[in-house]
Amino acid sequence: AQTVTQSQPEMSVQEAETVTLSCTYDTSENNYYLFWYKQPPSRQMILVIRQEAYKQQNATENRFSVNFQKAAKSFSLKISDSQLGDTAMYFCAIYNFNKFYFGSGTKLNVKP
Amino acid sequence: DSGVTQTPKHLITATGQRVTLRCSPRSGDLSVYWYQQSLDQGLQFLIQYYNGEERAKGNILERFSAQQFPDLHSELNLSSLELGDSALYFCASSLPRGLANTGELFFGEGSRLTVL
Numbered sequence: 001a002q003t004v005t006q007s008q009p010e011m012s013v014q015e016a017e018t019v020t021l022s023c024t025y026d027t028s029e030n031n032y033y034l035f036w037y038k039q040p041p042s043r044q045m046i047l048v049i050r051q052e053a054y055k056q057q058n059a060t061e062n063r064f065s066v067n068f069q070k071a072a073k074s075f076s077l078k079i080s081d082s083q084l085g086d087t088a089m090y091f092c093a094i095y096n097f098n099k100f101y102f103g104s105g106t107k108l109n110v111k112p
Numbered sequence: 113d114s115g116v117t118q119t120p121k122h123l124i125t126a127t128g129q130r131v132t133l134r135c136s137p138r139s140g141d142l143s144v145y146w147y148q149q150s151l152d153q154g155l156q157f158l159i160q161y162y163n164g165e166e167r168a169k170g171n172i173l174e175r176f177s178a179q180q181f182p183d184l185h186s187e188l189n190l191s192s193l194e195l196g197d198s199a200l201y202f203c204a205s206s207l208p209r210g211l212a213n214t215g216e217l218f219f220g221e222g223s224r225l226t227v228l
Contacts, residue, residue, distance in 0.1 A: 033215035043149075043200055045219035052215075091155065095215040098143060098207065099168060104154040 002027045004092050006103035013082045014111050020067075021077045021106045023092030030054075032096035034068065034075045039105075040088040048090070051075065082110045115139065118203050118220035126228055130191040133223045137184055137205030143167070144186040145217065146178055147202040155202070161186055162207070193227045200224050 003026045013019035025034070036048040051059045051068050058066050063083075067076045079086055087110045092103040115138035125131055137144050146158040157170035161180035172178075175193075180186040190197060201224075204217040 035216065037217075037219075044221055045202065045204070045217075047216055050214070050216060093217075095217075098162065099160070100145065100157070100217055102155045102157075 002029075002094055002096075002099070002101045004094055004101050004103035006090075006092055006106050008106045009104070010107045010109070012109045012111055013079075015082055015084060017082055018078060018080045019082055019108065021079075021090050021092075021108065023075045023077070023103055025073050025075065025092070025094045025101075027073070027094060027096070029096050032094055034066075035093045035095065036064070036066070036075075036077045037091045037093060037102075038086075038088045039091065040085075045091075049077065079108075084110050084112060086110050114218040114220065116203060116205050116218050116220035118201075118223050120223060121221065122224045122226075124226045124228065125193060127193055127195060129193050129227075130189065131193065131225065133188040133190070133201050133203075133225075135186045135188070135203030135205075135220060137186070137203070138218050141205035141207055141218070142184065143205060143207040144180055144184070145204045145206075146172075146186070146188050147204065148199045149202060149222075150196075150199045158188070190225070195227050198225055198227045 005024045032053045034051045038046045038048045063080045089105045117136040142163045145160045147155040158172040160168040178188045200222040202222045204219045
């Protein structure tokens with residue numbers, strides 16, 4: 001079975017600062033995908049960033065980047081220059097063999 | 113716009129009633145997932161279909177059932193509704209036919225069910 005653990009239920013960060021959200025996972029597979037999804041107060045699920053496990057290079061999307069440590073099974077999300085619009089629930093997820101597993105989420109509050 | 117359409121967006125009903133939620137996946141996507149999200153909770157996986165067949169089942173109650181039709185749209189049926197069934201129900205799709213699978217799930221905007 002695959003599991004995804006987000007150990008930080010809630011976090012706060014000051015606007016313009018940097019914050020890192022943690023995610024660890026457990027899988028016996030070698031090929032898989034990892035995702036971070038964002039759910040703002042509107043509750044729409046929005047893809048933030050995606051990482052293929054076979055790629056060593058960490059994915060980056062503008063202010064969002066990941067620190068992917070395959071051996072440690074760790075996949076943290078770094079948000080630089082935090083903005084008020086980043087306030088949301090963030091879910092980490094793993095996918096392979098047509099199955100998705102989501103973590104329990106981290107609620108991020110960006111303070112002005 | 114993710115390309116996944118869910119109807120209705122909002123639904124208010126009474127305990128004991130039955131409702132049907134509908135999902136149209138992204139054009140060409142073969143796989144449909146259903147998730148339940150109660151207020152301030154995570155995503156609970158209910159069920160997954162692939163090209164018309166059930167592929168995986170999660171924590172779906174016996175009062176709930178789903179199917180995927182030949183045109184690939186899916187319906188989630190909730191019966192004998194209870195107060196605790198009030199939640200946001202998401203449909204998501206993936207696996208485009210004939211294209212590389214990016215592994216990404218595309219979510220609809222959800223159907224918000226309120227049971228009074």
